[in-house]
Amino acid sequence: MAEYVLLHPEPGKILSDQLFALGIEFPCGGCSACGGCRVRLMSGTIPITEGMREALSEEELGEGWRLACQAETDGPVSLDIEQWSASILTDESRVAVEPSEGYGAVIDLGTTTLVVELVDLATGSVAGVLPGLNPQGRHGSDVMSRIEFDLREPGVLTSLIRRTLGAMLAELVRGRKPREVLICGNTVMHHLFCGESVEPLSHVPFRPSAPGERRFLAEELGWPEETHGAAVTFLPCAGGFVGSDLLAGLIACGMHQSETPMALMDLGTNGEIALGGRNGILCASTAAGPAFEGGRIRMGMRAGDGAIDRVEHDGSGLVCHVIGGSAPRGICGSGLVDAAAVSLETGAIGASGRLSNGAKSLSLAGAVSLSQADIRELQLAKGAVAAGMEVLRQEAGTEAPRVSSLHLAGAFGNYVRTGSARRIGLLPRWEAPVNPIGNSAVRGSRTLLLSPSRRQSLLDDLLRITRHVELGANPEFQEAFVENMIFP
Amino acid sequence: MADLAQLRDAIINGNAKAAAAVVDAAIAEGAEPMALIHGYMIPAMDEVGRRFECEEYFVPELLLSARAMKAALAPLRPLLTSSGVPPAGKVLIGTVKGDLHDIGKNLVSSLLEGGGFEVVDLGSDVSPRKFVEAAQSTGADIIALSALLTVTMPSMKYTIEALKEVGLRDKVKVIIGGAPVTQQYADQIGADGYSENATLAVALARRLMSGARQATA
Numbered sequence: 101m102a103e104y105v106l107l108h109p110e111p112g113k114i115l116s117d118q119l120f121a122l123g124i125e126f127p128c129g130g131c132s133a134c135g136g137c138r139v140r141l142m143s144g145t146i147p148i149t150e151g152m153r154e155a156l157s158e159e160e161l162g163e164g165w166r167l168a169c170q171a172e173t174d175g176p177v178s179l180d181i182e183q184w185s186a187s188i189l190t191d192e193s194r195v196a197v198e199p200s201e202g203y204g205a206v207i208d209l210g211t212t213t214l215v216v217e218l219v220d221l222a223t224g225s226v227a228g229v230l231p232g233l234n235p236q237g238r239h240g241s242d243v244m245s246r247i248e249f250d251l252r253e254p255g256v257l258t259s260l261i262r263r264t265l266g267a268m269l270a271e272l273v274r275g276r277k278p279r280e281v282l283i284c285g286n287t288v289m290h291h292l293f294c295g296e297s298v299e300p301l302s303h304v305p306f307r308p309s310a311p312g313e314r315r316f317l318a319e320e321l322g323w324p325e326e327t328h329g330a331a332v333t334f335l336p337c338a339g340g341f342v343g344s345d346l347l348a349g350l351i352a353c354g355m356h357q358s359e360t361p362m363a364l365m366d367l368g369t370n371g372e373i374a375l376g377g378r379n380g381i382l383c384a385s386t387a388a389g390p391a392f393e394g395g396r397i398r399m400g401m402r403a404g405d406g407a408i409d410r411v412e413h414d415g416s417g418l419v420c421h422v423i424g425g426s427a428p429r430g431i432c433g434s435g436l437v438d439a440a441a442v443s444l445e446t447g448a449i450g451a452s453g454r455l456s457n458g459a460k461s462l463s464l465a466g467a468v469s470l471s472q473a474d475i476r477e478l479q480l481a482k483g484a485v486a487a488g489m490e491v492l493r494q495e496a497g498t499e500a501p502r503v504s505s506l507h508l509a510g511a512f513g514n515y516v517r518t519g520s521a522r523r524i525g526l527l528p529r530w531e532a533p534v535n536p537i538g539n540s541a542v543r544g545s546r547t548l549l550l551s552p553s554r555r556q557s558l559l560d561d562l563l564r565i566t567r568h569v570e571l572g573a574n575p576e577f578q579e580a581f582v583e584n585m586i587f588p
Numbered sequence: 589m590a591d592l593a594q595l596r597d598a599i600i601n602g603n604a605k606a607a608a609a610v611v612d613a614a615i616a617e618g619a620e621p622m623a624l625i626h627g628y629m630i631p632a633m634d635e636v637g638r639r640f641e642c643e644e645y646f647v648p649e650l651l652l653s654a655r656a657m658k659a660a661l662a663p664l665r666p667l668l669t670s671s672g673v674p675p676a677g678k679v680l681i682g683t684v685k686g687d688l689h690d691i692g693k694n695l696v697s698s699l700l701e702g703g704g705f706e707v708v709d710l711g712s713d714v715s716p717r718k719f720v721e722a723a724q725s726t727g728a729d730i731i732a733l734s735a736l737l738t739v740t741m742p743s744m745k746y747t748i749e750a751l752k753e754v755g756l757r758d759k760v761k762v763i764i765g766g767a768p769v770t771q772q773y774a775d776q777i778g779a780d781g782y783s784e785n786a787t788l789a790v791a792l793a794r795r796l797m798s799g800a801r802q803a804t805a
Binding site: 134244247248251298302303304399452453454472476479572573578582583585586 | 643644645646647648649652685687689690691694713737738739740756780
């Protein structure tokens with residue numbers, strides 16, 4: 101049974117503000133381009149706009165579907181909210197401790213999700229975790245749309261993220277005042293939080309204006325009194341769009357100490373990949389887009405209740421697993437990869453990605469299906485990631501058989517089935533074992549927090565051996581990208 | 589006799605080697621280049637475009653077909669030049685300043701060539717000035733601008749303004765495309781046309797050329 105929300109519009113305010121307060125996200129930034137903010141009108145009226153006509157079919161409009169970003173109304177309306185609460189991956193695994201007194205905190209500032217962790221500096225244990233959604237999400241789901249927004253309305257995103265993180269930390273503190281806070285995030289998140297100009301990141305050669313480590317006092321950031329006195333450090337960026345979240349991930353998987361080459365893939369909204377070992381690491385970001393998180397997929401959603409997260413074939417037909425065991429409402433990234441992998445095996449999808457026998461869609465379970473356009477989105481996303489890794493391998497001159505392990509970070513990497521990911525060609529066909537490592541950004545940041553005397557040399561060493569490769573400028577990438585759109 | 593139906597199939601199926609082989613054989617037998625192009629190759633690319641439109645084909649197939657078309661055109665080009673057959677039009681194409689994305693631009697470029705246009709590809713990160721200079725030196729009929737980033741879209745507008753400044757604006761048609769670009773934006777900056785994908789860009793260029801010919805006739 102779906103839950104309905106009754107809204108009384110406030111005069112002079114568009115409905116999207118109220119809906120955002122409820123947690124609805126606007127993946128494209130609220131310009132009716134993606135249809136990701138669908139809501140279903142159960143009672144009341146929301147006039148149909150031109151943008152809704154473009155994003156939704158006649159049938160859907162007739163069923164009451166509207167776009168939240170364009171919704172306007174004079175009277176009370178009740179809505180069925182299609183999106184569901186996000187499942188955000190935290191990390192509480194143990195790391196080496198150099199004991200000191202008091203508390204500290206680490207923050208993973210993701211494009212989509214946030215994790216704030218309070219850490220006992222004496223024992224290294226996690227004293228509290230708070231996950232959340234990045235409030236900048238309403239102004240666009242990927243880093244490029246955030247940059248565009250910041251150029252249009254400077255400062256809004258900076259105060260938004262500072263305020264949210266301050267409030268989250270204050271909520272966790274409860275008398276356990278942190279002495280130190282470490283924040284990691286990609287370069288755009290870094291610049292927006294630190295108040296640096298993102299303009300240089302909006303065009304070639306995509307060089308960050310101030311990629312270094314930045315230090316603040318909690319009070320300078322306007323954070324609540326409970327946090328005052330804390331030294332807040334935003335860790336340095338790796339280069340291009342690749343930020344400290346990837347550097348932290350390298351620490352978490354131990355790439356900087358590895359004799360043999362290893363690979364790391366962090367498949368969030370901003371896909372980041374790295375390949376290398378103690379003698380040198382190459383990293384890159386790929387514009388994989390939000391498909392692995394259900395974005396830009398017609399019935400896509402995050403891994404929450406009602407999402408199909410696993411698809412198998414039992415010999416007679418598709419068997420779909422639904423999170424929460426309820427009726428299927430949509431499909432999340434791991435379900436999408438499974439569905440494609442199974443369909444490639446059964447022949448329902450050809451190697452070119454085309455649905456067989458002229459089918460217009462692929463029925464999964466209940467009313468949930470994949471369209472031809474959804475499969476194309478997946479091909480673009482997996483093509484970008486696979487091509488990026490292939491270019492790094494060529495650039496490093498590493499023979500594939502020498503890669504000793506492949507680490508998958510992030511929520512999607514944790515839940516995706518590696519067999520399916522290999523089948524669709526998202527993961528390279530290397531022999532190396534695949535190891536899901538969860539939220540490696542949080543774990544790596546906590547390692548840095550808990551080793552104050554070694555921190556600087558560790559970061560310096562990492563930055564020295566890590567080289568960023570700009571894929572956009574690389575003709576081999578463009579070639580590999582198109583080749584990798586095809587299913588193996 | 590070279591089996592010319594195979595030429596059409598080879599282009600539709602993206603088989604560059606087979607396409608070039610049929611053309612070579614046909615030339616050896618004295619086939620008329622324009623008959624090959626208009627009878628088989630352009631219809632094949634039109635079929636590829638149709639399949640892309642109805643979601644049967646995707647970027648990789650489109651690219652393979654464009655490559656096959658290019659391979660088939662290569663041995664014909666010297667014959668066309670020597671026989672003095674004019675191209676469908678001359679197109680200057682490039683990704684605008686600040687932007688490096690060129691997969692879409694390359695596709696449009698190949699498809700235009702396949703459609704019988706002479707294409708001068710300026711690459712990516714092309715400044716308004718470079719477009720203007722190239723327009724002056726080549727005498728292009730059409731300038732095609734591509735952008736994938738919203739933030740680089742204003743470069744399209746600047747390029748049109750730069751053309752106005754040197755008095756070239758009414759001598760060339762400007763067409764624009766790329767993921768964030770819309771018809772509305774094209775109208776706003778005064779471009780002559782917008783295409784939402786590579787195959788429609790060829791139809792647009794043809795339409796503009798026939799319009800231009802009628803205007804001068």
